[in-house]
Amino acid sequence: MLMSFRWYGANDKVTLEMIRQIPVIKGIVGALYDIPAGEVWPLRSLQDLSGTVKSKGFTLSAIESIPVHDNIKLGSGDFDKLTDNYCQSIRNMAKAGISTLCYNFMPVFDWTRSNLAMNLPDGSNCLSYDDAEVLAMDLSKGTRGLPGWSTEYDASDLKRLMDAYTELGSDGLWTNLERFLKKVVPVAQEVDVKMGIHPDDPPWPIFGLPRIICDEAGIDRFLKIVDVKHHGLSLCTGSFGVSPANDIPKMVRKYSAAGRIHFAHIRNVRINGQHSFNETAHPTECGSLDIAEIVKAYVETGFDGVMRPDHGRMIWGETGRPGYGLYDRALGAMYLAGLWEAFKKGSRHA
Ligand code: DNO
Numbered sequence: 001m002l003m004s005f006r007w008y009g010a011n012d013k014v015t016l017e018m019i020r021q022i023p024v025i026k027g028i029v030g031a032l033y034d035i036p037a038g039e040v041w042p043l044r045s046l047q048d049l050s051g052t053v054k055s056k057g058f059t060l061s062a063i064e065s066i067p068v069h070d071n072i073k074l075g076s077g078d079f080d081k082l083t084d085n086y087c088q089s090i091r092n093m094a095k096a097g098i099s100t101l102c103y104n105f106m107p108v109f110d111w112t113r114s115n116l117a118m119n120l121p122d123g124s125n126c127l128s129y130d131d132a133e134v135l136a137m138d139l140s141k142g143t144r145g146l147p148g149w150s151t152e153y154d155a156s157d158l159k160r161l162m163d164a165y166t167e168l169g170s171d172g173l174w175t176n177l178e179r180f181l182k183k184v185v186p187v188a189q190e191v192d193v194k195m196g197i198h199p200d201d202p203p204w205p206i207f208g209l210p211r212i213i214c215d216e217a218g219i220d221r222f223l224k225i226v227d228v229k230h231h232g233l234s235l236c237t238g239s240f241g242v243s244p245a246n247d248i249p250k251m252v253r254k255y256s257a258a259g260r261i262h263f264a265h266i267r268n269v270r271i272n273g274q275h276s277f278n279e280t281a282h283p284t285e286c287g288s289l290d291i292a293e294i295v296k297a298y299v300e301t302g303f304d305g306v307m308r309p310d311h312g313r314m315i316w317g318e319t320g321r322p323g324y325g326l327y328d329r330a331l332g333a334m335y336l337a338g339l340w341e342a343f344k345k346g347s348r349h350a
Contacts, residue, residue, distance in 0.1 A: 001264075001298070002027045003337055004061045004308045006324060009033055009049075014326045016056040022330045024337035027061025028053045029102075029308055038069035038082045041089040046096035061306045062100035062263055063093060064234070065198065068180070073107060074164050075176035083180055087187040094191035100262050100306050101188070102234040104198040105177050107165040107209045108158070109143075111201040111239070116322040117314065118278050124313040127323055129202055129242070131275035139207070162209065170210035177212070178225050185226040194262040194305070196234035197222065203243050204275060215246055219255065229259050236265035238310055241289045242277040249293040256301035264298060266291065266336055267310035279311050279323070282332035292339055299343040309333045 004027030005019050011033075019025055030053065032045050050060040066089050071077040093101060104110065114133035117125040139162075142154040153161065165173070188195050203214035212218055219233065233255055240246040255261050268280045268287030280287035298307070312328025314320070 001303055001340065002059065002061050002306050003333060003340075004029050004306050005329065005333065006030075006064060006308055007053075008321065008324065012324075013320045014324070016053065016058070018326055020056055020058075022333055024333055026059060027306060027308075028058045029062045029064045029306070030060055031063055031065065037067040038071070038078075038085060040085045041066060041092055043092040043095055046092050046098065050096050050098060060096075060098050062102055063098055064102040064263075066090075066101060066103055068103055068105060070108070070161060072180050073105060073173065073176055074168060075172070075179060076164070079176075079179070083183045086180075086184055090184065090187050090193050090195075091191055094193050099192070099194060101193055101195050102198055102263050103195065104200070105173070105180075105213065106200050106211060107173065108153070108161050109206065109209075112206055113322075120278075120280075120313065124315040124328070126279045126313040127311060128278035129276065130272075134206060162207065165209050168210070170212050173210045173212055174221070177222070181225050181231065185228065185231045189228055189230045192230070194230050194232060196232050196262040196305075198234045198265075199236050199239040201236065201239035202275070202277075203240055203246070215240070215243065216251060216254075219251070223255075223258075223260055232260035232262045234263035234265060235261045236267075236310065237289055237291070237294055238265070238267040238269045238279065242269050242271060244271060244288075248289055249297045252294055252297040253301055256298055256303050261303065262305045264303065264305060264307040265310040266294065266307065267312075267332070279313065281313060281328060282309060282335045291335075295336060295339040296343045299340060307336065309336055 003024045005025045006029040030049055032041055035041055053060045069082045072082050113127045113129050115128045118128040119125050142158045143152050199213045200211035205211050237248050241248050268282050268289045268291055269277050270280050271277050271288045284291045309329045309332030311323030314325050315328050318325045318327055
């Protein structure tokens with residue numbers, strides 16, 4: 001297992017020098033942020049990123065994420081060209097020595113929250129989601145200023161995209177995912193890059209748009225599309241975990257034993273009702289997920305992929321990128337590393 005930390009590059013307030021002082025972190029999860037979706041990620045830029053990370057004593061353990069262009073997900077327009085570009089980016093990753101790729105297949109919106117700074121009783125704040133608040137959001141002006149959405153669309157682009165996905169439906173989305181994977185995974189296999197899809201977050205349809213990687217049935221269907229090891233999961237406990245039907249320790253055990261989890265995102269969440277939750281500190285006692293059982297499942301199945309603490313709260317007065325401050329993620333990393341060491345010493349993999 002390679003304990004890693006997400007870093008948003010030279011503009012991140014959380015610097016590599018700071019991350020280096022978290023004793024357990026060996027890997028950096030990074031990305032290029034200046035390449036428009038659909039274009040090839042240049043070898044030179046990937047090598048530079050890797051060199052920067054190495055110069056501070058880390059490995060560039062994963063790319064999170066190379067965005068999948070909407071025309072791929074919609075199966076429209078320049079699908080073939082965009083998919084070829086994606087393949088070339090994977091080849092370039094391999095040449096730059098990067099082994100793991102996270103991506104997602106969520107229509108229009110990536111992860112979605114209704115509040116980026118919900119106040120907690122201890123004075124910290126966290127990300128939260130409530131269906132009623134999300135559905136009340138005004139999309140008539142596009143996504144500008146709405147919480148959590150990484151891509152900004154103006155009103156007419158947003159409407160066009162949302163209509164296209166609504167018409168496509170989940171069957172169409174599955175078909176396009178399959179077309180994409182059948183071209184891309186053989187390349188990933190050839191150059192030895194492990195691909196891990198990130199689940200839909202939250203794992204239910206929002207604004208009537210299809211979402212397909214939400215539960216075990218979805219994962220089983222997904223993994224069978226191309227039944228090879230390089231085609232796997234970025235298993236995010238907090239994304240799947242807000243749905244009480246998802247038994248996360250069981251899912252980790254099943255897919256890790258099968259060698260199909262390449263990237264472990266670990267965070268805790270508190271379920272407050274149907275389609276309503278807030279994020280919490282990592283320890284089991286703080287939320288609805290049994291993080292100890294989850295880490296135990298990883299240890300006992302011999303997980304050897306990349307792991308990172310996921311979203312943290314904002315604590316000790318820190319301000320910055322929601323979910324991605326330094327302090328609470330550092331606490332999370334230490335907690336996860338402590339669990340890992342304890343279970344490892346007690347297990348047959350010791
Ligand atoms: C949010 C992240 C997601 C994730 C992408 C992966 O904090 O977990 O934005 O990076 O969905 O493609």
